[in-house]
Amino acid sequence: MMLRSKLTFDQLGTSIQHGEDRSIILTVPGQRNASSAFCNHVTVSAALCSNHVLRSGKHFAVFTGLKGFSVIGVVRPVQIKLSDFGEGELKTFDPRNRRFWEYQLRQRTARWTDSNVHCCSVSKVFASGSAFSHDWRSDKPGVSIDGLQSDTPIGLLLDLEEGTLSIYQNGQRLATLKDGLSGEYCWYAAVGGFTRPISIKRGFAPDDQRTG
Numbered sequence: 001m002m003l004r005s006k007l008t009f010d011q012l013g014t015s016i017q018h019g020e021d022r023s024i025i026l027t028v029p030g031q032r033n034a035s036s037a038f039c040n041h042v043t044v045s046a047a048l049c050s051n052h053v054l055r056s057g058k059h060f061a062v063f064t065g066l067k068g069f070s071v072i073g074v075v076r077p078v079q080i081k082l083s084d085f086g087e088g089e090l091k092t093f094d095p096r097n098r099r100f101w102e103y104q105l106r107q108r109t110a111r112w113t114d115s116n117v118h119c120c121s122v123s124k125v126f127a128s129g130s131a132f133s134h135d136w137r138s139d140k141p142g143v144s145i146d147g148l149q150s151d152t153p154i155g156l157l158l159d160l161e162e163g164t165l166s167i168y169q170n171g172q173r174l175a176t177l178k179d180g181l182s183g184e185y186c187w188y189a190a191v192g193g194f195t196r197p198i199s200i201k202r203g204f205a206p207d208d209q210r211t212g
Contacts, residue, residue, distance in 0.1 A: 007052055007061060007187065007200045011080050013045030013093035019197045024065075025189060026197035044069065044192035046094045049200065050077040054185045055111070056160050061187050062203040064153045066124045070198055071096070071190035073121030074158055074165060074181070076112060078104045094190050095119045101136035113183035120165050120178045121188075122154065131167075131177040147174055157205045158185060171206045 008022035016025050025047045054074070063072045075095040082090065084103070093100060096119060104118070112118070116135040122145065123130050129148035133140055148154075148169065155168035158181070165177045189198045 005052070007049050007202055009047035009049055009189070009200070010051045011048040013047065013090050013190075014082075014088070015045035015091040016047055016191055019199070023201060024197050024199045025191060027191050044071070044094050044097075044190055045090075045092060046071070046188055046190035048075060048077070048080075048095075049187040050079065052186055053077045054158055054160065054187075055183075058161065058205070059158045060155055060203045060205045061158075062153050062155050062201050063189060063198060065196040065198045066154060067150055067196050069192040070124045070196075071121050072124075072154065072156065072198070073119065073188060074156070074185040075119040075121075075188045076104065076107070077184055077186040078107045095188065096121060096132060096134055096190075098139075101134075105136050111184045115163075115180055115182040117178060117181045120181065121190075122148075122156070122167060122177065124148070124150075124154075131175070133178045143177075145175055145177075155203055155205065156187075160185075168205060173205075173207070 006023060009025050015028050017028050018024060019026050080093060117133055118136050119134040121132050123132060129145040130142040131145055132142045152169055157166045157168065163181045164179045165181060167174045167177055187200060191198055
């Protein structure tokens with residue numbers, strides 16, 4: 001039942017908040033000019049759909065509102081406890097941020113299997129798009145995504161049968177972002193600066209009606 005319920009962001013960095021409902025996130029007013037590890041003078045903070053754990057099969061999510069500095073992807077369903085951090089430390093919470101790598105790795109369980117693909121994301125910075133994956137031990141180079149458009153919804157297909165994450169737009173598959181995924185994941189998104197609100201909902205991949 002949980003896998004078919006509405007997708008919602010249930011864990012938020014302290015620089016973002018919910019929009020009209022829990023399927024929408026946006027930057028907290030007044031947090032736009034702090035610095036972060038990824039973009040000078042912009043706070044980047046993430047939200048996780050960790051109440052919706054993806055363990056097997058195929059799953060498709062549609063993200064809208066990606067303009068400015070925004071990130072979407074999958075990550076291990078880690079639990080971020082406010083009491084584990086000092087005041088203000090979670091303003092820049094992002095699974096890609098090396099400051100949080102060790103904290104997240106300490107939560108590894110057998111359900112993650114032996115895959116070291118712990119986070120895989122699409123970074124949309126104004127007119128360009130790149131894909132990144134992280135093992136939370138060393139930096140990996142990003143890969144440019146050709147044909148990614150602004151102001152157009154983006155679909156991500158997590159296929160845990162094949163172990164891949166793929167990106168779709170305008171009904172077309174643009175690329176396979178990463179292979180070698182297995183174990184547990186959840187959807188996530190990050191926003192920063194003057195980014196528009198990002199929303200998430202379930203969908204169907206154009207070439208596979210079994211997803212959702």
